[in-house]
Amino acid sequence: MAVTMQDIARDLKVSVVTVSKALRHQGSISVATRNRVLQRAKELNYQMNWVARSLVTRRTYTIGLLLPDVRHPFFAEIAKAVAETVRPRGYHVIISYFEEDPELEANEADSLVARQVDGLIVASSQPPESDLFQRIRDRKVPFVLIDRPITGSKASYVGTDNEAIGRLATEHLIAQGCQRIAHLRGPEISIATARMNGYRRALAKHKLSMPAEYIVEARYDDDMGFRAMQRLLGRSPLPDGVFCYNDPVAIGAMKAILGAGLQVGRDIAVIGAGNVHYSDLLAVPLTTVDQDTVRIGTQASEILMQQISSKRALRSKTVLVTPRVVIRKSTAREPRRS
Secondary structure (H helix, E strand, O other), X not given: OOOOHHHHHHHHOOOHHHHHHHHOOOOOOOHHHHHHHHHHHHHOOOOOOHHHHHHHHOOOOEEEEEEOOOOXXXXXHHHHHHHHHHHHHOOEEEEEEOOOOHHHHHHHHHHHHHOOOOEEEEOOOOOOOOOHHHHHHHOOXXXXXXXXXXXXXXXXXXXXXXXXXXXXXHHHHHHOOOOOEEEEEOOOOHHHXXXXXXXXXXXXXXXXXXXXXXXXXXXXXHHHHHHHHHHHXXXXXXXXXXEEOOHHHHHHHHHHHHHOXXXXXXXXXXEEEOOOOOHHHOOOOOEEEEOOHHHHHHHHHHHHHHHHHOOOOOOOOEEEEOOEEEOOHHHOOOOOOO
């Protein structure tokens, strides 16, 4: 027979309400009482009856996390931050990904809403004219956008100042003495455009003019970065610095540079964006622009939890994390030896 909260309450001579609060990590009960309840629940192998709980609370205690790519370390770190934020509140995360496909994203979002998740966190690839978020709003499911703002969505958003990323990265290369700075741009989404605009504005500020062929589409992964950098290596004169849309693209670019018999840093300085966890472990540690990934996941989760628990619609919030350059060897402009 399944163990119930009543069994735990009877054993410890406390109320069922106290047991419920302890198991949900909520309410004003003492640490000692909470620990006693949790210990007894563990001893009895108590399992929460989620169906019964949902019928009472009208919540499923699940949130959906929609990501373009679960393999990308940036999104993996966001997923970890989201789970660690909502787990102590009794929530579980259902992660889905859509491979940068807006139609697949819409299908996955509709499926999560149909499964009655209590809220959604989305790094979206939807075009501005999409009605996806209005459909979600019509179903009264709260949601928060991360990383990629969607024009006209009127939703809470947590991300980074992407134009600042492009500006900071390019200005760092200029400060290192680079004069021919190329850009491996991202896919056709708003944050890639913003980063490219930051790149262009930094060049203009320093009165540097680059030929159009110094901007090459690399999209978002290392293989594409490798191929895009190979195209750049065919340019004359060669660029002496490259700002890459993200760290995986930068890693692919460094592979192409090294494969061509050139040195990363001395011959061509490379900077990425994202500061993924292995950036400092590469053969040539990667200079990058840190986006404070953990804060993005944590802040989005906090906003969503507030929306879920509120009895009225809350005003949308926009949180922009300030990026910063993390300097490593890939942009060290060592002088040539004679």
